[in-house]
Amino acid sequence: MQTEEIFIKAKEACRELAFISDNAKSEVLRALADDIVTYKDELLAANEMDLKRMDPDNPLYDRLLLTPERLDGIASDMRHVASLPSPLGIVTKARTLANGLRLHRVSVPFGVIGVIYEARPNVTFDVFSLCFKSGNVCLLKGGKDADHSNYAFVHLIKEVLWRKGINLNVVGLLPSTHKATAELLSATDYVDLCIPRGGKALIDFVRKKAKVPVIETGAGVVNTYFDEFGDVEIGERVINNAKTRRVSVCNALDCLIIHRSRLADLPRLCAPLIAHNVVIYADADAYTTLKGGYPSTLLRHATDESYGTEFMDYALAVRTVPSLAAALDHIARYGSGHSECIITQDEDCAHVFQMMVDAACVYWNAPTSFTDGAQFGLGAEIGISTQKLGPRGPMGLEEITTYKWIIEGEGQVRE
Incomplete structure (x- = not known):
């Protein structure tokens, strides 16, 4: 079909989707989750065709890569979404006016949601499950790097929709x-x-060019501040997990900020990173402290470009600061409003940090790797919003609904 025909059919499918019960939607998602497992080999074969076209050293390679375990995780998340209550028809406000008019504010779908994403084929299933469950039609615009994977995924989705007698145009x-x-x-x-959903360049392009409403998601320049009252054992675990669990995702750590009084602990805090060959870009104080205690082949002098960079790789910037206030200044200048963390045993410092940092997710003694819709109990996520108007943070079912007012009367007229 031509693109405009896809748009037209998607808009028409909205009306049909409104009449499908929540139980029927959940049945579709459970059937699709089963098929993801059943046809795992076929899906992995399609993904392998995409992987062969990408350099394994490309930071996007890990995002593109699917494994049997990752497909099992996708299926599990889909079953979780199916089990969640419907976000539709929820009355969020109700009142009766003096003239007897009854007002209800009720949650409803947006309608047609377009999602533009790069080399992340898992997004195809996540977006469909959340949109379908919430009564939205989804239009998927993936990157060419994941062409084979996305085509195979959407083909499988449409096979399940066809078996269940549902309009295939609820996904395009x-x-x-x-x-x-x-x-x-x-x-x-x-x-x-x-x-x-993607890097800063994609999000900036969409924001500048879009004539349709946009919710920004994805770009994550993530900082963790090790405070003067930080616990070293906690710091080791949190920093290592935030940096090395998956370096290509938006919640991965990009900059470690450390209080000057704790520089002596920096080699221990960074020691777990050596096994992962993490390159450290350190400021002068941190470089001097790490020299001799961190492999010279992995230690670099930081430049101005080291801060505010989303590495998406085994790389980390380190910045030394004299105070909590200076750490907050650094985050205000270089952060992207995604996820930030403080490691401290001082409750007052933690509360000041969490109150003052302007980000969607602010952590205390826990890694930013938890910024994820599934981890937050949302089943999956359609993205992580870094803006303030509308949804913020991981976006699940509730975040992709809007509302309308329902007004009931008995013939009242306005004077």
Whole structure:
């Protein structure tokens, strides 16, 4: 189909989706989760075709990579979404006016949600499960790096929809071309919301070019501050997990900020990173402290560009500060509003940090790797919003609904 025809059919499918019961939606998701496991080999074969076209040293390779375990995790998240209560039809406000009019504010779907994403084929299943459960039609615009994977995933989704007698146009896969992106961002007659998932360049492009409403997600320049009252054992675990669990994801640690009085503990805090060959870009004080205690082949002098960089790789910047206030200044200058962390045993310092840091997720003695819809109990996520208008943080079912007012009367007229 031509792109405009996909848009038209998606808009028409919204009306049909409104009449599908929540139980029927959950049945579809459970059946799809079963098929993901059943047809695992076919899905992995499609993914392998994409992987062969990408350099394994590319930071996006890990995002593109699917494994049997990752597919099992996707299926598990989908079953979780199926088990969640419907986010629709919830009355969030109700009142009766003096004239007898009864007002109810009720949650409803957005309608058609377009999602633009890069080499992350898991997004295809996550977005469909959340949109379908919440009564939204989804239009998927993946990157060319994941073409084979995305096509195989959407084909499987449509197979399940066909078996269940549901309009196949509740999900649409757009061509992985710049032209399709431009058409999606300009489809004001058909698309109710666009969500970009990817790096800063993609998000900036969408924000500048979109004529449809946009929720920004994804770009994460993540900092962790080791306070003068930080516990070293906690610091070792938190820093290592935040940096090395998965370096290519948006919640991975990019900069360790350390209080000057705790520089002597820096080699121990960074020791677990050696096994992962993490390159450290350290300021002068941190470099002097680490020299001789961290492999010279992995130790670099920091530059201005080291801070505010989302590495998406086994790399970490280190910044020394004289105070909590200076750490807050650093985050205010270089952070992206995604996830920030403080490691401290001082409750007052923690509360000041959590109150003053302007980010969607602010942690105390826990790694930023937990910023994830599934980890937050949302089943999955359609993205992690870093903006303030509308949803913020991991976006699950509730975050991709809006509301309308329902008004009931008995013939009242306005004077």
